[in-house]
Amino acid sequence: METTTQDGQADDVRYFDVIIVGAGISGIGSAHYLKRDCPDLTYVLLETQETFGGTWHTHRYPGVRSDSDLYTFGFSFKPWVESPIATGERILTYLNAVIKEDGLERHIRYRHRVVSANWDSKRKRWDLIVRNEQLGKDHRFSTNFLWMCQGYYRHSEGYTPDWRGMESFNGQIVHPQTWPSDLDYTGKNIIVIGSGATAATLVPALAEKAAHVTMLQRSPTYFNPGTNADALADQLRELEIDENWIHAIIRKKLLKEQEARLLRAQNEPGVVAKEMISAVEANLGPSVDVATHFTPTYRPWQQRVAFIPEGDFFEPFRAGKASVVTDIIETFTPNGVQLKSGRTLEADIIVTATGFRLCVLGDIAFSKDGEPLNFADTVTYHGMMFTGVPNLVWVFGYFRSSWTLRVELIAEFACRLLKHMRNIGCAMATVELRKEDQSEPILPWIDDQNFNPNYLMRDMHLMPKRLNKPEWQHTQDYFAECVSLPQISFSDPAFHFS
Template sequence: MTETDTLERPGAAKNAGEAEHFDVLVVGAGISGIGAAYHLTHQCPDKSFVVLEGLESFGGTWLMHRYPGIRSDSDLYTFGYRFKPWTGAPIATAEEIRTYMGEVIEENDLDRHIRYNHKIKKANWSEKDSVWTIEATRGDTGEPVRFTANFLWMCQGYYRHSEGYTPDWEGMSDFKGQIVHPQTWPEDLDYKGKKVIVIGSGATAATLVPAIAGDCAHVTMLQRSPTYFIPGRNENELADQLRELQVDEEWIHEITRRKILHDQADFTRRSFEEPEAVKEELLEGVRAFLGPDFDIEKHFTPTYRPWRQRIAFVPDGDIFQGLAAGKASIVTDEIDRFTEKGILLKSGEELEADIIITATGFNLSVLGDIDFSIDGKPLDFSKTVTYRGMMFTGVPNMVWVFGYFRASWTLRVDLLGDFVCRLLNHMKDKQAKKVCVQLRPDDEDMELKPWIDPENFNPGYLMRGMHLLPKRGDKPEWQHTQDYWKEKDELPEIDLDDAAFVYQ
């Protein structure tokens, strides 16, 4: 659908300059926003809604990231939606994931609800009117457009799309080659026959290195500290066996999801209760590819316990195969400074390069970097307390989708889809125009702490942006527990008439 079709849509403004009104406005057409649109269509068919997306198409992460080899770092049986069977290999490319999302859009007639190239600048809540007013720009010209909505469903993700995180190393301007961040990968980047350094040790670096190693003169993965990985074959034996038995794909999807989630629950429990045993199992998986002579202790043994940071699955151990074959090398050291030729390490060694790729992480974006206000007064989310990591004290008619670190993000998309639709239908039954969460009398003296316990989970992007995020309490309902296995039972049982919910 094109912008010229706007007047045919529900809520369309009748005159130029007027705001279009919707019952629900969804921010973002990534994995969360498309899931939200599906649940609204099926669970709240009487609600009008629009999805505003800043990019030129759907996909979010899977559209914006275009570096070589871009793929999921968790299985698609659980990263995929519960309502749409996944039929491919467990670890999928960005193109395969977008194809899957496109099928969801087409099969559920969601495209008519989505507006692309709409960048939201401001959102103001009016207490008098019980409505959000959203100011955005449309298209390349930046034409201003306005929307009003009774409810905001924030599905914009958790990092800033426009730029990745690159530390400000000394001497970067001295380097005569090219410096690239994977998040803004140039389409014309020519790395064939070049010496390349990839700085980083996470899933992005582990994806990039084997994807470009065959074309580079040499690629070096430079890391300050190691990361845990799970190498394995990119297949699911249970799903394949069920297909041989000609079991329906919907059954295969559900059975495989349950088996994976059961195994993940056990692995997560063991990472807390038996961290040393889990650590050895993970390292043994790496040794199976690299052999006894490779320095596993130095290059693949983190200082933190397993699952304190995300663990990426490495399909077919491709990065380890590249290291074993000599197509790539790994260096564990700290950067002293950039030089004309490359990077000087604190050990005194200099690594030469034609291209340096900084796979050094994200910049956290708290609710899309939108200027939020209530009756014109700026809203500071760090002054609020989170309700189950999805609502905030004093912020009306809004839910934020923030997924899981130790399980697939989309699992929470589906859970919150059920919750939001149940909340919207409950508000309709109560004839309430506004819902807000507040601390109950017995919560008033509760100790408030940072959004996530660093002892529990501490990736760099969260640590750098923790001061921007809402506070958590010491009760499960006032924190993002990051525990899918509890939330799958607890969220459907939330009492919407609990004193934490205030309706008007």
């Protein structure tokens, strides 16, 4: 028979002051700040996968690496001491070091998938049903504060368009997100569909063993070739400067450079586009038609730009081990694909580097007092809280800048909020539109003229809404938010405490 505690909580329920969902780079970083700033609060990290790392555990395709420098993609509190662009394996090693240094192992529950989360207004609690995948049974967790760090895409499956004739293809179709560990591509002809950061990583890695790799794209993408080193960091190390100082200095330097680069792209898009295309042309040489295959139609940084360390992506094209085709797939055939132009491409393996399946808040069935909660009906406050949803913070990072920069900004805000609630004796914090906001038009989560990758555009209806005010949207502007988020005042009428 079930018994209850003094507050009416069933004693078989695992209660924590804070529950962090996800043990990837967002969850690990958030736990660090929670431990640092709110050491008296109990907490747990619930992770669906069998180990930590999130993206860096899920993505195991050949050559997987960051496309952001680790001085800014890494944490501000943990120095990065290697080359700026890092392999997935080295990033996992880095995250494991943070877990051990912070003693987070005992706070993480692996193979724990959150099935549902209901806010109970009377008890001021989130009640969670959590599936223990290892034991095949459900557990109940309860918390006053829910911290969502589960990422923005579905880890179990990537996005592959439903092309006509796919079932007729005699070879193997692979998505990078579910790369088979036993896939032998030695001497094979491979088509990689897509031209984003994943394709830019895969093409040179596959070309080492494959007979030939064809990158098939609908339209060209911007690439940013450069050196996988930082001269100032190397100089400071030669001078035996403390690594904490080096990390802080290089981080600030790179952020300043990025701010200037993004400002130029905004103010002089034509000039910046020409510079970027010229750099690609210099790396490719005369054998590739740059005007057709490497000249995008959109503005620089309207979509994320992949950094190409040491120009390695371009080398197989120069060597004839890879080629690029810009066209649209008409149908799959038994031996490859037929294109809209009438051209056919033959392949033994087709890799669909076609992006993610957007997953808003982890496929969890959210409710409020038993009534289903649809986040698409809410307006986002600074892209981290939702109107009418109590005691919940959502981590959604940056696309133009390193994701982790926003993890830390939100973590510091969340800890300030938790301390404020405790100081005023408050059990519930909600944001609502202020009186002057209520006449503002409700807009899609992101302005497609500002940023418009396909994986966001095709599922925009699932996302929360925004207003045409900085505080009621995710601006994707780190350089504004690093000032505005620390200055958020809890006396703002948008906040409701009870």
